[in-house]
Amino acid sequence: MIGRLLLAFLLLCGPGASCLPASDGSPVPLAMWVWDARHITSQPARDQLLAFCRTQHIATLYVTAYQLPPDDAALYRVFLRAAHHQGISVQALAGDPRWALSRYHHLPLAWAEGILAFNQAGRPEERFDGLHTDIEPYLLTKAWSDHPAQLLGGLLNLHAKIADRVADHRPLQLGVDVPFWFDDDPAYLIEWHGQVKAPSHHLLDVADSETVMDYRNYAEGADGAIALATQELDYADQVGKTVFIGQETQPDLFPSYITYGGKPAAYWWGEVAKLAAAFRGRKSFGGVAVHHYDSYRKLVG
């Protein structure tokens, strides 16, 4: 079945085409990280990003929005208006591994409050649709190795606090980036609020969506992207939350199997077709999230 879908897709779209496969004829919902704020603050870059989203059917953007000077804030409003006019949902993206440390929670909370204030000060079409965190506490390798539970506990507590604030500002959403292995390794099971669960499941309890950094450049197989994300989708189905499947496109990463960077675009689309075919029936499946704009442009450009 998947093979037939893939063949049909390749015949329809072909290499270099800018559409994505779907078994029911609709494009696979795509999200995309945009880290470099200059894509928002420079008008030509902003126009290019929006045009790219149109041709690539990008429905959701996670856009860096941290400590913006007032001049940039005005440009973000311009971008948000244009993106919303185009039907794109935009989440304010920020994070730092140290945000998982309880003693620094005031920083991400100030960020969250800043986004809320930004939204309140703008017209509805100029507002962010969500907050999106990318904290990755395991990048603090020594602290992570010495006391992972402390960092994980801090990560969970922080998201509970942010979720509390978001709850007062619906329909604002809270999205969280998590690595696929948060629920694959029993070593990271953690008791929180009286329940022992994987960190990614606890996070799904408090957030609206997770984007699983499911970085494999092949969809199938025991170590493929489908297998590695299945538990997150199972849990999200149970609790009524949404999961995006993050896929890496940056070139020259190690190990090479974590990224589509350097692979032909047709191969990428073929693997995305397999992901979509595997997850499309799941109510929790939000789509595929592409990491990230600069490298994805090169991959499919």
Next chain:
Amino acid sequence: MPPRTRLLTLILGGWLLVGGWPVTSAQADEIYFTSGESLKGLVVEEHVDRLVVSTVDGERVVWRRDVDEAFFDDPERNYLYLGDEALEAGDVHGAVALFQKAAQFNAELEEVRDALRRADDRRRKLETLWEVRDPEAALRKHWGLRLAPTTGGAPKIAVVTTPSFAERAGLQADDQVMAIWGASMAYRPVTQVAEWLLGPSGSAVKLLIQRDLVLSASALPGGKWPGFEPAMTPAGLTVAETGPLGAAAGLRPGDRIVAINGHATRYLPLASVRALLDRLKGTNVSLQIQRALFLTRPGEEGT
């Protein structure tokens, strides 16, 4: 990391009063000390043992041993800072991951590119089990130079032998080695600086040297003053192009001018620099410049 000059105009303009968005945060770096205190400002220098923070009350030196964490207003700088901490702790893979995060925000930033190269340099040395028993002796033998410590920070080149690799590379006695692949060499033991300079034969290394030059109208009578076109870039006051007078003084396009007659240019707007140079016309002007040199390390036969 070499001195930063970004956003200093905001300081001159009273940046702590800049509000707007996010309404709860001023646009500033913030240092959190282990004592529980914190300091807002702009981190303008990062060295192995200390940070220099520009505040509304002037520059302050803070010791890393007293710092719990430093948070920067630019996300990429947070990842550079964390990556450097990992690298200093010997965690090369961790550093690479953090530097790659920084690259996501701005892959074109020189500091980001340098950070990735210095992590790669360290990784290459580890993978090839490269080591040298006496770095200072090896530097003398293969580069033809001897380093000497200074009281003011970065080590100075005490001697450049002739002929030598160092001489061919354009290094001169009295040059200071400010940074290697963007990492500050100030306040490090000379042996450690020698270790950073050395590496597998054929590998690349980027040095930032500091040199004192004298711009003199009498060196080239009739030459157009000041003999170079200054420009303000994100890296600071930079020589955009040189005329005969500037070239005679030893200036090159791309040189960063860090002091004019002993006055730091870090906080000087370009208009003030031009006015200062106009006032100094006809005199001997001492310029302290910083220059990046890209070298290919010599092998055993390097001398």
